Amino acid sequence: MAAPAHTIITFNNVVKQFGRFIALRGVSLDLSAGKLYAILGENGAGKTTLLRVLAGLAQPTRGTVSMLGTSDLRTVTREIGYMAHPSMLYDELSARENLHYFAALYGISKEDRCASLIQTVGLDPALSRPVGQYSQGMRQRLSLARALIHDPKILLLDEPFSNVDVRSAREIASLLGQLRDSGKTLLVITHQSDLLAEVANDQVWMERGRIVTPEERE
Amino acid sequence: MSVLRLTTATLAKDFRLEWRSKDALNSMLFFALLVVVIFSFSFDPNAEESRRIAGGLVWVAFLFSSVVALNQTWAREVRNQVLDAYRISPAPSNALFLAKVIGNFLFVALIELLTTPLFIAFYKLRAVGPAWQLFPVAALGTWALVVNGTFFAAVSIRTRSREIMLPLLLFPISIPAIIAMVSATTAILTAEYSARFWIVLLLTYDVIFTVACLLLFETVLNAE
């Protein structure tokens, strides 16, 4: 990695409340550019909400988030790629039709970008089957391609390995390593930390809406 | 980024999806057909009477059919959380809203075109007034139902029991528009009074609520 890593994402005492439910209660966190973070913790610990706040999908109830030097996340949407737990794809459309539409949302109209991305994630660009008939592994790969369509600096991935066969999971994990090496910052939620063991730079543990240090976990 | 280009891209995507699944179109067409048939059993008027009540019957039938279509509008976007992919992109929300409104407008207009001949046949309708005025009335009336309907459907996807929430919100707000379109249609069919005022009222309604929807859609879309 290049020069000493600088801070790219800062959470300052972020609280997120949904009606009667509080998902985050005072998260403070600094993340450095060019690293791959594994986000770990039990279900309901607030991991998904953490990513949704970063993606600009949920507004913090209290506290501030800043990213790439701004706290107005609407201005940096082009630098964020987000892969949610659901596929965020249209089941009735083929891989290329899906990617074309999402590329259009970013003002990208280059034909070859979609095809090469489909290849990058290990799918066949000639495939015309609708996505609804894909296996979970293929769907996750395409979902990753969708998140990468605008070549973002920061990638947020929610359970990229869930229900994926071991071979696909390994391939996705090594692809994530390559993306990190190309200078991107990655936040990956997973239950299978062993898959990321080789490529993760750091781990972030969450528990009951808070970040916990390894000592606190015991 | 050009709103127009995104609106066309979204419309093209929606038509492709609809063409592949035909969810909304088939159910809506059949529903409209059922409404026409049931109405014709419920009332058996002579030509003079039917002229007087047809405006109300036709628009109530269209109102129910469009609710079926409007409820489907966001269903595809909610499945697999695709709507979130739109929300995190820099694409303007209003492009999405306009695409949905135009798509719904074309849909409902198509249904109207297909069911109107049935109404004419079942009720032996013939306009005494200037029949061409029915086109602006139909266009403005349909827009009135669809623009607010698309907006309230986006509100309804945030609630439990979405399908019932849409008519609960849409019908009361639409009352002035419904009065206007029914009165305008009756005016044209019977030629007893002028439809002009009602057309102006419909136009005012359309302008006010189109502006309101465009101003508030982003807020509703991103409410979380």
Added chain:
Amino acid sequence: MKRIFPILAVLTGAFLSYALYLALVVAPTEQTMGDVQRIFYYHVPSAWTAFLLFAINFVASVVYLVRRNPAVDAIAVTSAEVGVVFCTIVLITGPLWARPVWGIWWTWDIRLTSTLVLWLMYVAYLILRRFSTGGQTPVIAAAVAVFAALDVPLVYFSIRLFRTQHPQPVIGSGGSIDPRMLHVLLMNWYAFLCLAALMFWSRYRLEILQQQLDEAEGLESLEMRSPR
């Protein structure tokens, strides 16, 4: 604060009783309608109070959309709820008055019909709030409230042209009302306003408590899960 409430409640009760005495005893009997007309001292003040509360709901909703302050949202929901109560009184007393005077329970008169549409819209608003899930309720409810308020003039004009068979307004246009009647009417309105303010205040406090409770429960649910 808690001490003041019973005192205010007693004062409001006394004021309401006095206003009722004025309406039933002091006010002169109307020449053509007779004693039935006295329902007017309840009907009209309820309508004015309901309209005022809906106006407050509109302003609070707009302010909420700009500021996103939970207390303002509490004002919005409270004003809509209390407004619907008074609006319901209008809709019940209207036919009670219409039946003996015009011989019909309901007439598609402009003010009665507009009030009915208003009632429908704000009941829909309250149902939306009940059915909405998660933390986005205040935002979408505020948006719907703005739509309802924009609709009011359109409702008025459309019904006005739809049916115009109503007697001329008693208040505002002619000034033909007996000054004693006007006095009683205004006293009743002030009493109703006191009642509305009292209801508003206690409902508002309940809403704020509910908000605090939700927050506390949210925290507790996090503490309860996965005890270690």
